[in-house]
Amino acid sequence: MQVTFGVLGAVTAWDEAGDALPLRGPKHRAVLARLVVARRRVVPVARLVADLWDEPPDNAVGTVRTFVGGLRRALEPDRPPRTPPRLLVTEGPGYALRAAAEEVDAWRFERAVSTPGDAPPSRVVPLLTEALDWWRGPAFADFGDAHWLRAERSRLTELRLHAVERRAEAQLASGAAGQAVPELDAHVAEHPWREDAWRLLALALYRSGRQADALSVLRRARGMLGEHLGVDPGPRLRRLEEDVLRQAAHLDPDAGGTADRVWERATAAYDVAVPSRAGARLESAAGLMRDLAVTGGGGLEAARRHRAAAVTAAEQLGDPELTARVIGVYDVPAVWTRCDDPEQARRLVAAAERTLRHLPPDGHDAARCRLLATIAVESRGILPTDRPATGESARPLRAARQAEETARRLDDASLLAFALNGTFMQTFHRTGLAARRDAIGAEIVSLAARNGLPRYEVLGHLVRVQSRCALGDLAGAGRHARAADALAARHGLPLVAVFTTWFRALRTALTAPPAAALTAYDRAAGRLHGSGMPGLREGLLPLARLSVAVRHGEPLPAGRHTDWGPYEPWVRPLLLAAGDRHREARAALRGLPAPPRDLLSEVLWCLVARAAVTVDDPATMLRAHAQLLPAAGEQAAGSGLLTLGPVTDHLGTLTTALERGGHLGSR
Secondary structure (H helix, E strand, O other): OOOEEEOOOOOEEEOOOOOEOOOOOHHHHHHHHHHHHOOOOOEEHHHHHHHHOOOOOOOHHHHHHHHHHHHHHHHOOOOOOOOOOOOEEEEOOEEEEOOOHHHEHHHHHHHHHOOOOOOOHHHHHHHHHHHHHOOOOOOOHHHOOOHHHHHHHHHHHHHHHHHHHHHHHHHHHOOOHHHHHHHHHHHHHHOOOOHHHHHHHHHHHHHOOOHHHHHHHHHHHHHHHHHHHOOOOOHHHHHHHHHHHOOOHHHOOOOOOHHHHHHHHHHHHHHHHOOOOHHHHHHHHHHHHHHHHOOOHHHHHHHHHHHHHHHHHHHHHOOHHHHHHHHHOOOOOOOOOOOOOHHHHHHHHHHHHHHHHHOOOOOOHHHHHHHHHHHHHHOOOOOOOOOOOOHHHHHHHHHHHHHHHHHHHHOOHHHHHHHHHHHHHOOOOOOOOHHHHHHHHHHHHHHHHHHOOHHHHHHHHHHHHHHHHHOOOHHHHHHHHHHHHHHHHHHOOOOHHHHHHHHHHHHHHHHOOHHHHHHHHHHHHHOOOOOOOHHHHOOHHHHHHHHHHHHOOOOOOOOOOOOOHHHHHHHHHHHHHHOOOHHHHHHHHOOOOOOOOOOOHHHHHHHHHHHHHHHOOHHHHHHHHHHHHHHOOOEOOOOOOOOOOEHHHHHHHHHHHHHHHOOOOOO
8 A cells, every 4th residue: 555645744655545544542643754854874772762752751661662664654554464564664772754755745845846946937837836736834733843844844934935936937937927826916915025926926017917916016115125234135036126117128927039038948947046035135124014014094904914924934934032033023012902813913922932942042132122011012901810810820020020120120211112012911810000101101101212222212203192091181191192193193193193193082082072973983993994903993883872871861872783892792681771771780790701901901800890880789789899999099091092071970879879879889
């Protein structure tokens, strides 16, 4: 029976009919994967034991032999007893996989990619298309960050990316530019750090009759490289931009002569001989995504996607120092405390934690600081509990403190600004911390202004808009909003206007009749469309309109056809109570989780308190009273976007209701 092995995806093996063989458990597949990585060479049993376990069991050698026996039965089920195995052989102190080159998909792929650079495009395109189809996922996908896989996974990943670009080069040479465009577009979106992919996409667009789009691609690359790295694009990109502008004849393969064809083939041969530097491209890409994020809208959404892809690719290369740089360079200032993509945030935090563990123990303080700050920023608003954060739940707060301490010790302004952003995001472990956040915002403004960090200077002003609103200082909040707008206009930061427009709607809500407040909030909501910030947008306008109705004692919306987004659990009891559905409201209050610890904590606790008073739920009233008491001197306006007025008013209502029922002071 002929067996073929697959590692371009999850590790597996197939019989000659194409059916998967039963390789049993993950450790069996790990042994097989380790032998594939050895490329027919013997792997000593001691090496297998060290690679399979961080802390080997007592009978590790015997266990490895059991795994090998199980694999042999799966790979050669018809082998007669006492007949030596053909595939998984014992040799000297260990084992080897004696598969032929065509029997392992990774080895076949490597051979396909090594096709000579002067091979005709009519051969290269179908050959590489078939080879790329062998990929079922990341190489050795089921073995995560195993150290013995890093180099091989990195090599195979780089070969795959090179194959995509070489196939596109062949498509262009054969006149199939239109066919290459969508594939290159997807490739660039997934791997934006690869300068040659941008070159190929621009050339394919030009040859498809889309000169303006080609120039847009090239100029975007030039602008981002210059702003982020302070360098010009490589010579091939620069030359292509000049050629597109003058519509050089050689860009059209039908107009070019023999010399142009020779030049294109020489270019292809160079690409084969000198593969791309994936690490440098990843670092450049992460920086470019940082700059793209502040453009808002599609730029912010694309930056999130590409950032995640860059981090994944960096981990696959197996270089923790590179991964630390790729993660840490994305120091985009963050002012809103709810993630736009919580699942991605969790993955980024996990990657940062893994990278911290794998960094060499000595040095790399700045890299560690950026990883810790990343953990603090990306862990925003994840503690929905009444109780103090302890154990694992306190990790983001500890990370923020460690990052700030390290940045101060290193006396690095940009590091400290990033670390203070993380500290700000972790100042929500209880209500009533507006003064603390105001001090953080003031330090960020001063630090950023002294050191030429305009994006962080804007962040500091926006933090102070929020905190001054909570402290009842609308005039001060207005001054910081104007300062943020001025900086945004000077430095091209369109997302700033989202927050300052919403602040002005809050100010209108405090100083104008309800109708004017609703109009102002509707206008502010228009800023959210296309902003690329679902964590801010979802449910915010209904919540703002509800805040106006609550403050003015107007009828509350029925809520049945309103999308309250993430705020629905804490709004629903009040809506039920307002509709005289007290039994349902009490049921909704029972077991209600605490609101997330973020900029809207006080607002949501005030809504819960109002519902509890309406339906006479003393347990929830006591709970809300305890949570709101630290904020007694503040306004329920810490978001800088909407307000429910003084927290003291809500505490007073709770106190009166609790005293009337004889519950105050009991727990």
